[in-house]
Amino acid sequence: MKKDELRYLQRLAELYPTIGRASTEIINLQSILNLPKGTEHFMSDLHGEYEAFSHVLRNGSGAVRKKIDDVFGHTLSNHDKRDLATLIYYPREKIRLVKKTEEDMENWYKITLYRLIEVCKTTASKYTRSKVRKALPPDYAYVIEELITEKAEVLDKEAYYNSIVNTIIEIRRAENFIVALAELIQRLVVDHLHILGDIFDRGPGPHFIMDRLMEYHSLDIQWGNHDVVWMGAAVGQRACIATVVRNSIRYGNLDILEDGYGINMLPLATYAMETYKDDPCTVFGIKGVSDYHSLEQELGRKMHKAIAMIQFKLEGQLLRERREFHMEDRCLLHRIDPEKGSIVMPDGKEYALRDNLFPTIDWENPYELTAGELEVMERLEAAFRNCEKLQNHMRLLLDVGGLYKIYNGNLLFHGCIPLNEDGSMKEVEVYGETYSGRALYDILESYVRRAFFSVDAEEQKKGKDILWYIWAGPNSPLFGKDKMTTFERYFIEDKEIAKEKKGAYYQLLEKEEVVDRMLLEFGLDPAKSHIINGHVPVHQIEGESPVKCGGKVIVIDGGLCKAYQKVTGIAGYTLIYNSYGLFLAAHEPFTSAEEAVSKGNDIVSSQMAVHYSSKRRLVGDTDNGKALRERIQELTRLLEAYRKGIIKETK
Known part of the structure; x- marks a missing residue:
């Protein structure tokens, strides 16, 4: 030996x-x-929509309802099945509602406990007793294990289980047990959760989503471009900080910064009111907010413009310092003619500006921050870097996350693989060296981690700056477009110039030889594997399918974010991979948890099989x-x- x-x-x-x-x-x-293989649950592009995310997580994209159907078949009515499913999703809320109308609560407790026990038995049957035991709530672990475990030595099983259930009711612990069983079922129906990026921005509750994920029993996260820009803000990259603040203001989500993370916006508000006091800032409106009164709207517009101008300056500084990003064409402030109120774009065309008030720009040094802007950024940087909750959330992204993951024969990432028009892997320069395919993903992730952990100041700074590049760079695998036209959307009326052209990846997803080449690049068998990603909403309303290339590519961003639902026509896709195959779930818009409880509403609208196996997949196959x-x-x-x-x- x-x-x-x-x-x-x-x-x-x-x-x-x-x-x-x-x-x-x-x-x-x-x-x-x-x-049997445990169930994997795939979600993408959550964009701060905590209530919808929470509901889909509770129902396992239909996995809970399927278990109820498996257990009870036609022995329960659809109404009773829906009530039982709602109870499992929202046990406390449902119990409160039932108590208002149910006359015989003792009988209801007994029936409900027996039904939950049966669902729990079926749900737990695909796991070892040891694994189930670890998932049990400590206070009731022993009793629940007795209830869901078949005991061959007990002759009169009915009497045995009756005595336990009756005792639970007699000692007034029925409600606690119902909650415990419901939460156990929620946990067991999904063995592992995949989040394919973009937890942050747009919606009002990304911090609540992160809190929930920090407690989740088994998950991985593939970073999205909106996550990466928050990671950049957390390590003090100022262009990223300005972007995060601007996005939060634009979508009326300052509560995320102020209440969620305790980041004080008063310095920016004070600066904006002083600097833009005579400026209506009309092109800097707040999206999706109807409950702001006039003074709030005015302050919001002024803060919006103030941070946007700071962002454009900081991006210009960064791109002039980092010539290797090859993005100098996105430095636009020096192209403005303040006398004419116009701008000459890199293509040589001149456009009139919708807003020509620039009190903070020194036209000799247009990218230099004023003293007031510098003070605002210093205070914001300190607030982001010193926020313990934000740092804990970013640590979760680092601990369980990455730019891609290979899991059970599937390749998971948020955006795309940079490709040339002919489908070959695109060579991308990163700090003087060129990389493509998997190597590009690996080097970018390496620099992201250096931003957080490197003790070398220069390597740490490279990592911080690469976080901004991953957010907005044309060859970034998380952005995947030719340019980010933030400036154009604010200042230029012509909508054509604000269009962002998608990379070749999105044009070639139906070409099998290209998809096969990408799978091989990551060491996967094209005959058995799939690419699963999000990032670009699937426009179901226009007839677009989330399933590409005969099922080899599955795009699961269908618009969980309310801001996208007008163009997608639905409220998102999620994916389930269980022992029988891959199943895609399309979701209807979510109203509220209150309606889900009171009306029994569920947001899974339909499921389709992407890949079905006649032979059940086992743990040994994973x-x-x-x-x-x-x-x-x-x-x-x-x-x-x-x-x-x-x-x-x-x-």
């Missing part, structure tokens, strides 16, 4: 010190390999199964070492 192998087996022997312990673990792992087989081989080698006397048992 080689020295390195012996050393490893000696370490393994510390965990399994006897032949009996090692043998038991082999038997346990072998049994796990033959269980990445985890591969790891378990390797562990079994190692333990088998340990048994051999014990039996040959190479390693001694320690009892």
Whole structure:
């Protein structure tokens, strides 16, 4: 036996010190390999829509309702099934509602507990008892385990379970048990959650989503461009900070910064009111807000313009410093003619400006911040960097996240793989070296992590600046467009110049040879694997399908964000990958949790099979199964070492 192998087996022997312990673990792992594969749940482009996200998470994109159908079939009416599903999604709220109308609560408790126990048994059946035990709420773990475990030694099972349920009701713990069982079912119907990016911006509750994800039992996150710009803000990259603040103001979401993260907006508000006191700032309106009174709207517009001008200056500074980004054409302030009220764009065309009041621009040095702007940014930077809650949220993104993930034969990322028009991998320069495909993803992620962890000041700064590039760069795999036309949308009437052209990736998704090449680039088998991504909303209203290239590519951004629903026609797609195959769920717009409880509304509108397997997929067919087989081989080698006397048992 080689020295390195012996050393490893000696370490393994510390965990399994006897032949009996090692043998038991082999038997346990072998049994796990033959269980059905756990359910994976894919969500993308949440954009701060916490209530809709929370509901989809609670119902598992229909997984809870499917379990209810599996258990009760035609023995329950659709009305009763819907009520039971709503109870599982919102147990506390549903109980409060039932108590207002139900005359015999004791009977309702008994019926409900039995129904939940049956759903729980079926849901738990695909897991080992050990895994289920870990998921149980500590206060009721023993009793719930008794209720959902078949006990062969008990002759009169009905009497046994009746006595437990009756005792629960008699000691007035029925409501607590109902809540515990409902939350256990929610947890067990989804084994692993994938978030394919863009948690932040647009909607009002990204911080609530992050709080929920921090407590989730098993997940990974593929960063989106909106997440990355928040990561840049958290490490103090000022162009990213200005972008985050501008986006929050634009969508009427200052509460996220002020209440969610405790970032004081008073310095910006004070500066904006002083600097733009005589400026109506009409082109800087607030989107999607109807409850602002006139003074709030006026202040919002002034703050909006103030931070937008700061952003354009900071971006200009960055792009002139980082010539290697090849984005100098996005430096636009020096192209403005203040006398004519126009701008000459890089293509040589001149356009009139919708707003020609620029009190903070020194036309000799148009990208230089004024003293007031500099003070605002210094205070904002300190606030972002010192916000403990924000830093904890960013740490979660780093701990469970990345730019892409390969999981059970699927390639997950948020945006795209930069391609040339002929479908070949595009070479992209990153700090003097060129990369493409998987190597490009890897180097960009490496620099992101340097922004947070490097002790070398220059490497850390490169990482911070690359975060902004990933947000807006034309060759960024998370942006995937030729340019970000923020300036044009504010200042130029002509809508054509504000159009952002999508990269070649989006034009080539139906070409099988291109998709196969991308899968091979990431070490995957094109015959068995899929690309799953979000980022660009699927316009179902125009007949667009989220399933591309015969099912090899699945785009699951269908508009969970309310801002996109007018153009998508639906409220988002999610994906379920269970032991039977891949199933796409299309969602209707979500109204509120209150309506879901009172009317039994569910937002899953339809499901379609993307890939169905006639043979049920087992744990042994997954990445985890591969790891378990390797562990079994190692333990088998340990048994051999014990039996040959190479390693001694320690009892």
